[in-house]
Amino acid sequence: MKLSKDFILHIADGETVLVPTGKAKFSGVVRGNKTLGAVLELLRDETSEKKLVAAMKARFDAPEEIISRDVKKALGELRKNGAIEE
């Protein structure tokens, strides 16, 4: 899976903004914290949920269950908005 080309990702001052282009069906703005920013950055390249959890685990000092739950939640939101190409 990968971040859809129909979205533009911008990360500045610790805040993540994911904005749809005219081609996306979604018309809102996805805003998030460092965790979502990290997930989105990793989604710039082809990856999998398993790889995402592993990369996040290497980056953040948190138990795997929590990371796994946060990644699942973030992916669920992004899928709902059509921001992920499978």
Added chain:
Amino acid sequence: MSIIEDYLNERGTLTYSNVGTSMMPLLRQGRDLFTVRKMGQERCRAGDVVLYKRPPDKYILHRIVEVREDGYVILGDNCVNREYGIRDSDILGVMTGYIRDGKEHSVTEQAYLDYTARILRGEKSRVARIRLKQRIRRTLKRIVGRA
């Protein structure tokens, strides 16, 4: 009220993407983002890029080319037709910056100010150039269509 208006009211600023080519070469569809600040009580100035609502539900980001007592005259940087009678109450926000290739730019940067000055000064010649291009494109289409 739309998501865009709700968002601006709630946060005061909005970063978003443009649709179409009307603000080329400043904003490229699918590649660049712009940031607008919610409109306050102040009046806008010639050169300001503003987000306004065209009823019933179209949102436009174009540049003010003339300020009149009863409203603004607005034109996209890559457009040929001026829009008249845009009132302060139609304007939702004023562009404060844009993001190109991941880099943030402010409208206070000298390069942007120079670009704006060129856009305002060169309106007639720019519009004539765009019209000529459109005519050539139409003619070529007609010729290709006949072949």
